[in-house]
Amino acid sequence: MSAYTLTNTRLFEGVWDGVITANKDDGIPPLIEVTLLEKLLEKVSLTPNGENRWILRIPIPTTAIADGVHTFLIREAASGETLDSFSIIAGEAVAEDIRAEMDLLRAELDMLKRAFRRHCVETT
Structure with a gap:
């Protein structure tokens, strides 16, 4: 079982938002990495939102807004576990x-x- 649960909240004005909840009460924030075409994205932010909850914000790079399908993978870096993914098709x-x-x-x-x-x- 994963130590964290990620819930998608919205994609608005070029930013994907989600809420990460820890499945145990240790209060340690996860180390999140987001990849697109196997490259790590920068400017991903994780801010506290109550006890054992964090807001994840992923700005969509302009290079991902192009013909085809672009899939973003959201992983917890310590375990390497994929928490979620989302795609942009255009x-x-x-x-x-x-x-x-x-x-x-x-x-x-x-x-x-x-x-x-x-x-x-x-x-x-």
């Missing part, structure tokens, strides 16, 4: 992927409708 390539998936879903739905109508005709 760009024209993603829109094309979604359109292709929608076309495929429409084709499958049309096929199912034809099969269902055929089944209804054959059983009456």
Whole structure:
């Protein structure tokens, strides 16, 4: 079992916010590292928010706002355990992927409708 629990609170104005809660009452703040493309992010902040709770703030670097999928991993550095992750998806390539998936879903739905109508005709 993890020593810490991370709860996502929001992503707003380029900053991802979360709350880290310690699962034991030792009051020791976790050592958090956030990586993007296997590189450590700077300017990650952890501020106390009551007993055994901390606010985690991760500013999204402008380099992560680009075509494709960019996944951030949030780990507790001492144990190496991944507490959470989040992704940012953007760009024209993603829109094309979604359109292709929608076309495929429409084709499958049309096929199912034809099969269902055929089944209804054959059983009456």
